[in-house]
Every structure is written in structure tokens, then in C-alpha cells.
Amino acid sequence: MSKATSESEHLKDMLVGNILAVSWAEVRDDGCCYAAPLACFTTSVRRQFLAISIDPAKAEARRAVSVRFWDFLFYASFGFVVTSSVSIAGVLLVFCYLIVPSVGGHVVRRQHRASFSDRLDDGHNRLGAGGVAVSLKLDLPTGATIVCTFGSGCSSCMAAVRAASTRGRRSRMRDLRVLN
Numbered sequence: 001m002s003k004a005t006s007e008s009e010h011l012k013d014m015l016v017g018n019i020l021a022v023s024w025a026e027v028r029d030d031g032c033c034y035a036a037p038l039a040c041f042t043t044s045v046r047r048q049f050l051a052i053s054i055d056p057a058k059a060e061a062r063r064a065v066s067v068r069f070w071d072f073l074f075y076a077s078f079g080f081v082v083t084s085s086v087s088i089a090g091v092l093l094v095f096c097y098l099i100v101p102s103v104g105g106h107v108v109r110r111q112h113r114a115s116f117s118d119r120l121d122d123g124h125n126r127l128g129a130g131g132v133a134v135s136l137k138l139d140l141p142t143g144a145t146i147v148c149t150f151g152s153g154c155s156s157c158m159a160a161v162r163a164a165s166t167r168g169r170r171s172r173m174r175d176l177r178v179l180n
Contacts, residue, residue, distance in 0.1 A: 015142050017090020017092075026088055030085070034084075034085050045070075049070060049074055052070050053072065092144065096146065100153070127149045129136050131146030131147075132145075
């Protein structure tokens with residue numbers, strides 16, 4: 001790919017994508033692929049996926065569940081979704097939407113109640129919309145701009161959680177000094 005003259009554009013499109021140029025037909029086709037078969041499949045086998053995710057040895061012993069088989073089914077469905085989405089949004093944006101919400105949720109859930117971390121979904125949607133708005137305003141590539149807004153949002157979230165935990169640690173230390 002790197003030696004052909006026109007393939008650099010193909011590589012760029014594959015990495016960054018062109019989310020603004022997606023037709024309604026592509027959205028409909030991918031929606032039909034995700035909504036009907038994949039949603040029904042994952043809903044019907046969610047207990048098995050959850051069981052092998054929490055404690056694979058216990059699930060295999062108790063239910064005679066083949067962890068390798070269920071892992072294969074999960075990763076096959078995951079690969080289907082990723083492959084379908086990359087053609088529209090690009091590799092960077094697809095993995096950004098997969099990884100950043102998980103990292104943000106993990107960071108916040110360790111420190112705070114789940115109700116606060118449930119609000120992260122709204123925050124991620126706002127980050128995505130903010131990335132599109134910045135891209136349109138500054139005439140930047142949309143996929144890369146959304147990735148950057150997600151990165152800055154995740155960094156801000158981590159800094160806020162760290163500041164809150166440091167503040168909490170300081171107040172606990174102050175309370176211990178008062179008690180002594």
C-alpha cells in the first residue's frame with residue numbers, strides 16, 4: 001500500500017474515516033446488521049458472557065460452559081461490529097469509542113458512586129458532538145478531531161478524579177492530626 005501513489009489516501013480514509021460523508025443507506029444497512037441479529041444474539045447469551053467474564057473457572061465448572069467457545073462467539077460478534085464500523089468511521093474513531101468510555105468509567109467507578117459514572121455516557125455523547133462542532137468550525141478532519149476531544153475529556157476526567165482523591169486524602173490526614 002505504501003508504494004502505490006493513490007493508496008496513501010486509502011490508508012488515511014481507513015484510519016481517520018469520513019464520518020460526515022456517510023449516506024443514509026450506509027446507516028440503514030449497518031443499523032439492520034447491528035439491531036436485529038446482533039442485538040438478539042447478545043441479549044440471548046448475555047448471561048453466559050457475563051458468567052465467563054466474572055469468573056471463568058467457576059462458570060466452566062458449574063455450568064459445564066466451554067469458556068473458549070463463548071470467548072470465540074464474543075470475539076466473533078465483536079469483530080463483526082468493528083469491521084462494519086471501520087468502513088464508515090475509521091479505525092481511530094471506532095477504537096476511541098470503544099476504549100475511552102471504558103477507561104473513563106473504570107477511573108470514575110473506582111473513586112465514586114455508580115450513579116456519577118452512569119452520567120459518563122452523556123458526557124461521551126457530548127464529547128463526540130463537541131468534536132464534530134469543533135471540526136466544522138475550524139475545518140479540521142472530523143474523525144481526528146473527535147478522537148482529540150475524547151482524549152482531552154478522558155485526561156480531564158482523570159485529573160479531576162485525582163484532584164478529588166488528593167483533596168479527600170488531605171482532609172482525612174487533617175482529621176487524623178486533629179484527633180491526635
